[in-house]
Amino acid sequence: MDFCKYHGAGNDFVVVDNLQGRIREGEKPGLARRLCHRRFGVGADGLILVEPSGEADVRMRIFNPDGSEAEMCGNGIRCLAKHVHDSGLVPKEEIAVETMAGVKEVALTVEDGRVTYVRVDMGRPRVSMVARTIGVEDGEVEVTALDTGVPHVVVFTDDLDGVDVRGLGAELRYRTDLFPRGTNVNFVQGAGDNTFRIRTYERGVEAETLACGTGITASGVAAVILGKADPARPVEFRARGGTVFIEVEMEGGEVKRAYMRGPVEFVFRGQI
Numbered sequence: 001m002d003f004c005k006y007h008g009a010g011n012d013f014v015v016v017d018n019l020q021g022r023i024r025e026g027e028k029p030g031l032a033r034r035l036c037h038r039r040f041g042v043g044a045d046g047l048i049l050v051e052p053s054g055e056a057d058v059r060m061r062i063f064n065p066d067g068s069e070a071e072m073c074g075n076g077i078r079c080l081a082k083h084v085h086d087s088g089l090v091p092k093e094e095i096a097v098e099t100m101a102g103v104k105e106v107a108l109t110v111e112d113g114r115v116t117y118v119r120v121d122m123g124r125p126r127v128s129m130v131a132r133t134i135g136v137e138d139g140e141v142e143v144t145a146l147d148t149g150v151p152h153v154v155v156f157t158d159d160l161d162g163v164d165v166r167g168l169g170a171e172l173r174y175r176t177d178l179f180p181r182g183t184n185v186n187f188v189q190g191a192g193d194n195t196f197r198i199r200t201y202e203r204g205v206e207a208e209t210l211a212c213g214t215g216i217t218a219s220g221v222a223a224v225i226l227g228k229a230d231p232a233r234p235v236e237f238r239a240r241g242g243t244v245f246i247e248v249e250m251e252g253g254e255v256k257r258a259y260m261r262g263p264v265e266f267v268f269r270g271q272i
Helices: 025-036 074-086 165-173 213-225
Strands: 002-008 011-017 046-051 058-063 094-099 102-111 114-123 126-136 139-147 151-156 184-190 195-202 207-209 235-239 242-251 254-263 265-271
Touching (some): 011 025, 011 074, 058 074, 074 213, 126 165, 126 213, 139 213, 151 165, 151 213, 213 235
Antiparallel strands (some): 002 011, 002 265, 046 058, 102 114, 114 254
16 A cells, blocks of 8 residues: 655644545544554554545545544645645645535645645634633633534643643543533643644544644634734744644634644655
8 A cells, every 4th residue: 555644743644545445434444543553554643545525626534543533634634735736636726625524725835846835724613612611630721612623622821831731631632521522622822922832632642742733723713712812913823843823814703714824744655
């Protein structure tokens, strides 16, 4: 099987073309578990399958290392966009990608024939909880919950480096009384004018990742809603794997749409 490895701000993915349907539906979860394993496989935060679409240029299927399928992935869709452009499958600078969270429009920045940055229309986020205080094992935390294709919780903190991302992240992720589908958990700290640092515990990976595109989008929207960021300018997020920018479009005092712009890099290709 041929594959390519990409990363978006350190969030890495194995990308496999399945346009001919050679990988059957029942094989996909197990394949993801095998390929994403960092000792017995290629190693990745997720497996992306490029598949045909009846309503867009291509369809993205994204599977987590535990074999579960995610509705959408912000860094992953940037990797897919670079793959289909640079490989000649969809040689356009504006591409429509079908996901389980709807069709996403992506705009590519191309330099010397290769994609370097991708801007994704993430659509209108669905906000379900704003600055709600909930009890946790070690006390209380204030959370804002919203859906940017997948469910997210955002927690603002004054000590990002001191946060127990794995422990508190897992505790909130499995609070199914509040988040029936489970949730991803983002911890955010201000780092200057319209600039934030972020760490994310990802559902399905069940660990901290170097970046999460949908999580950064959710955090940008939360920062605007809570008055911590100015939507008139791009909001900069510094994840451990790189920097991603969020643009928040307002209408009548409410968030209308969010856009994510970030880097994407090819790592290597191979056979397994």
